[in-house]
Amino acid sequence: MRTDWLTLRNGVPVPAEQIPHIPFADWRQTIVGAPIRNRRVAALFGRPMGQALDLCAVLACDRDGLLEVAWTNLTGSAFPSMTPECPQVHMFERELAEQWNLVPEGHPWRKPVRFHPAYRPGPDAFGRPTDGPRTVGVTDFYRIEGEEIHEVAVGPVHAGVIEPGHFRFQCHGEHVFHLEISLGYQHRGIEKTLVGGPNKRTIHLMETLAGDTSIGHASAYCQAIEAMSACRPSARALALRGIALELERLANHTGDLGALAGDIGYLPTASYCGRLRGDFLNITALLCGSRFGRGLVRPGGVAFDVDASRVSQVLERLDSTFRDVQGAAKLLWQTGSVQARFEDVGRVSLETARELGMVGPAARAAGLRRDVRTHHPSGIFQFVHIPISTFHTGDVFARAFLRWLEIERSVFFLRSQLSELPTGSGRVDCPPLQADQFCVSLVEGWRGEICHVAMTDGQGKLAAYKVVDPSFHNWAGLAMALRDQQISDFPICNKSFNLSYCGHDL
């Protein structure tokens, strides 16, 4: 039996039969050894095979722009956990336990992820009664005992207009020893419904995996579908997708700078950025009618093309909006009281970020060089490069400042792309999916790496579809950022990550 993994690239399909099935011990050994070999785990998921389960892992080698994939087969209902040796798989293993009643033996934090019924019958991996309800938020929370130690529980319904989640702090006075985050309130059961597709609802589910990342997730999906149906969208379509992706980044990064300013009571930037975020959203609406880019990215290209006058309108609005964002952001960096609140709060070290497999701005703010646009470029980013931005302090300031750096670079990209849009058709026909294909599709969404893994069956229908939102990797980073901080610093730590609940819960 083979023990070597198949190497492939982002958005390049391979016949499914080429993916090796290797013995579990070898498969496990390669995963726990991945960080030492400069690999990280981009996806790990299961698929039923009769009574048994096939497990698939996707490792990413950022230096070489390569992905490594292999399956293994598991017949029992337990396996030795990899988390103690390779912490970045901790959530994936909890997910496997919840979905497939599979016990990762020795997992230090074996708790449900989304609190839904398992996908196959069998004894519950968390020791709950098999036919009992799966009540959300009812789990074995970590507790610290002692004199004057107290617990603060927040959510699922929060004070602001925000998605639901439950946070539990172990405190001594203001001091936070530990934060535990328990989610699942947004679980809509999307992944399960994708198998057997695509159908007329699939693209809409992609656009609503995480509403503020509609372009990111729809792009990852279309890239996978086009790869597996041998469809080649035009350079123009790829450029327009890239433009929409960077507009999504601009809107969200700008909104985050405003929200951070709001949480420390610095109202000028909070007020300006609240409006400016909307101005970026309205530029996306100028392209396609929807502020969130709904309906723009479709298999085969983009559903809305632009003419010269629309391009010049976009450029004009981009310039005036960027000028105002520049003014609003500069105030942050020039104001001592703002710096004092941002600096040295919610620090995540480079080592922690690496161990947890963090992605996106939160990882780059800790100094990790990780950006799909640079390391696994696809679409327009194969031809036009956006320099990667990093910072080294890993604190709230770093996560805020990094957003500003990325705003500048995205605007530069937009200006150059809009002034020389390639010619061609906005959308070409996308033929049906080919049978027995496998594809990994990565896109750098504004929160970080979006990973979709798709596989077709003999009829060209989706036999498996795995979605990994960047938040899935990063929520643990927020919990670590709160260690030994003041509980009153939670809002700015939380905003500096601004993770997705629905992208995590699916």
Place this chain on the structure above:
Amino acid sequence: MLKILLERFRQGHRTAKFPKQPPVLSDRFRGLPVIDAGKCNDGCRACADSCPTDAIAIEGRGPKVDLGRCLFCLDCTQACPTGAIACGQEYRLAANARQSLVVSGGPAVPAHALEKRLLRLFGRSLKLRQVSAGGCGACEADINVLATLVFDLGRFGIQVVASPRHADGLIVTGPVTENMKLALQKSYDALPTPKIVIAVGACAISGGPFAGNPEVHNGVDSTLPVDLYIPGCPPHPYTILDGLLRLVGQLEN
């Protein structure tokens, strides 16, 4: 300090003139469907068959669109061979009754104000607690922007507050996931009476793209009585604002 003042001067006053002036929307904005049943081919079901949420029914000649399910996605307009269905620019879509959201080409039935007793209580001051009961977060985002200086919701006496105990009503988004059902019910129970419920977005009205999944309850009225439905996926902030202002009697036809 001087820099703050300078920047304040440069950024200027940006609150929109709504409702005195109509909002400026993208020319590609997708609002109320425009239906011309006269163009329909006999027996044609192209629009209904293409709809991802089965929002379209063919009754007699021509389609009927349920705005409560509609994602305003253009799949039907692209499927239609004769151009009988298109997206219009009308953004005022809120309705008081679920069945008022079913349209067949005529103008939408605009939402009316609360009954007299409630209007006396809430007309000049309405405090709402937002509950996100599943969904994708986009509706929450477009409710959130109402608090920005562009819309400045506070100037109409409407405010989103931090606790249901301080609120007159709930503004709910999301399809009501199984995991949020209890929290939604508890939030509703915590409101002092009399109380109102506003459902924002296709998910909150019908389950939206997630309708039929066993993990969701296909909308708020599966759990609570709803006083105002605001359709869209997500609704434009002006659609939401228009609905709220009509409900409190600050906007009439």
